[in-house]
Amino acid sequence: MPELPEVENTKKSLEKLIINNYIINIWTDTPSLIRKNSLEEFRNNMLNRKITSVKRIAKNIIITFDGGYALLIHLKMTGHLLIGNWSIQKNKNKYLVTPKSMGALTDKMNGYIHFIFYLDDGRELALSDLRKFAKLIFNTEENIYKEAGIYNAGKDALLITLKELSAVIKLSSKNIKTFLMDQTKIAGIGNIYADDILFKAQVHPLRKANSLSLDEIKKIHISIKEILLFATKIGGTSISDYRDIKGEKGGYGDVRMVYRRDGKPCYVCGSLIKRIKINNRSARFCPTCQSRL
């Protein structure tokens, strides 16, 4: 599940690997992932332009091209990008995509590759997406920023100051769990990190945002930075499908504190981690460490 740490790592890898390259061909078996354009427009407009930069806005990856164009990629639930080489076989109406190289790229996630961007030096950039929710848009850079800013993007979770966080929290009557996952309020946090952030800050997920004390907001602010930076450093979370650009799994799943640990003992006090529904999503927390309502 790509949240900020996974998208940030992908962005950093792309920055090292594809700037100054050209995309010379595109293969896909799922053109429906392209929004606002036909496959033909998408292909014809993108090919043979030089890649000039890679950015992250919230959970979006933006690849810019010479001439003021940009490609937006949102990985949604199960998308990830891979660099490698693949061969494609057509079997009736189905395509079989298999990696030519060995190692992490033989991972089963290779079975879900739906886009391949062929680079001018022989390497290939692939999009794997088990559930096919990812979104791709090619347009002028300006229009792409409008698109990425659909949310009236909240401040990036890595950049938001205590003052800014405090100001938006005080305006919200929602519970803090829902608030943290609202991309218009603060950008980059999803279910995995929201649960762990609130555990570290020792705040109950159902606490009303505008009821939090300055001390609690401080703890949340510190936890956001520490957890997202640490998770980024160790390669993100690969509990289900996320892989880095070389196909390797991230380490945060092994050190997570409460996410998907319901029924298991809290690492701090030993109480059993609870699971409740908030906003129709699972929320996990320690009933002892995060008891105050």
Added chain:
DNA sequence: TGCAGTGTTGCTTC
């Protein structure tokens, strides 16, 4: 075996 759970976003409905 069938069905709930998984989680991001955007569209529809109220």
Added chain:
DNA sequence: CGAAGCAACACTGC
């Protein structure tokens, strides 16, 4: 207007 529900899709686990 904001909030809530649900669809997009495929696989896992009970």
